[in-house]
Amino acid sequence: GEDVEQSLFLSVREGDSSVINCTYTDSSSTYLYWYKQEPGAGLQLLTYIFSNMDMKQDQRLTVLLNKKDKHLSLRIADTQTGDSAIYFCAERGDYKLSFGAGTTVTVRA
Amino acid sequence: ETGVTQTPRHLVMGMTNKKSLKCEQHLGHNAMYWYKQSAKKPLELMFVYSLEERVENNSVPSRFSPECPNSSHLFLHLHTLQPEDSALYLCASSQDWASGTINEQFFGPGTRLTVL
Numbered sequence: 705g706e707d708v709e710q711s712l713f714l715s716v717r718e719g720d721s722s723v724i725n726c727t728y729t730d731s732s733s734t735y736l737y738w739y740k741q742e743p744g745a746g747l748q749l750l751t752y753i754f755s756n757m758d759m760k761q762d763q764r765l766t767v768l769l770n771k772k773d774k775h776l777s778l779r780i781a782d783t784q785t786g787d788s789a790i791y792f793c794a795e796r797g798d799y800k801l802s803f804g805a806g807t808t809v810t811v812r813a
Numbered sequence: 814e815t816g817v818t819q820t821p822r823h824l825v826m827g828m829t830n831k832k833s834l835k836c837e838q839h840l841g842h843n844a845m846y847w848y849k850q851s852a853k854k855p856l857e858l859m860f861v862y863s864l865e866e867r868v869e870n871n872s873v874p875s876r877f878s879p880e881c882p883n884s885s886h887l888f889l890h891l892h893t894l895q896p897e898d899s900a901l902y903l904c905a906s907s908q909d910w911a912s913g914t915i916n917e918q919f920f921g922p923g924t925r926l927t928v929l
Contacts, residue, residue, distance in 0.1 A: 735915055746920030799910050803856035
């Protein structure tokens with residue numbers, strides 16, 4: 705079965721880099737995702753990575769995938785106050801996505 | 814209206830009440846989902862509808878009853894709920910599941926449900 709785990713909280717100073725980590729269990733997942741949830745809103749796809757890639761960069765976001773360890777990470781460079789949100793890791797399975805519990809990122813001045 | 818909308822945004826109900834949550838998507842998608850979001854727990858998939866047919870029911874108690882009358886609308890009928898059912902209920906939609914696609918899901922803002 706699918707089981708996605710991630711730490712619940714991260715506090716980071718404005719301007720520093722944030723790193724959010726995630727582990728997953730389904731080695732056959734073709735896509736892995738990072739979703740962002742801002743207060744009072746639903747989840748929104750932030751970025752994704754195909755399973756045959758090790759890294760994907762998109763402006764301030766860097767996704768690293770270690771398939772051997774089933775480890776996914778999201779790095780946010782130059783973290784801003786607008787990055788304060790809950791970040792969900794998800795893996796693609798059959799007919800569904802399996803999500804973690806979300807990491808609440810708090811950006812302090 | 815654009816995207817995925819949910820009504821009501823907040824709902825307080827007693828354990829003997831019957832209520833319904835509504836979701837509508839304006840994206841031309843043909844798959845819709847209900848999720849339950851509880852603090853510090855993984856986002857829990859409850860139901861999946863693809864082309865208006867239910868394809869997934871994750872052992873959800875029968876006090877939750879979904880309905881998908883067409884590809885744009887999804888309902889969650891609630892009756893005889895328990896206090897532990899209090900949570901944020903999220904609706905999402907996507908294109909029909911197909912291999913080789915990222916299958917991005919678009920979420921509504923959720924209904925905050927409190928069961929007294």
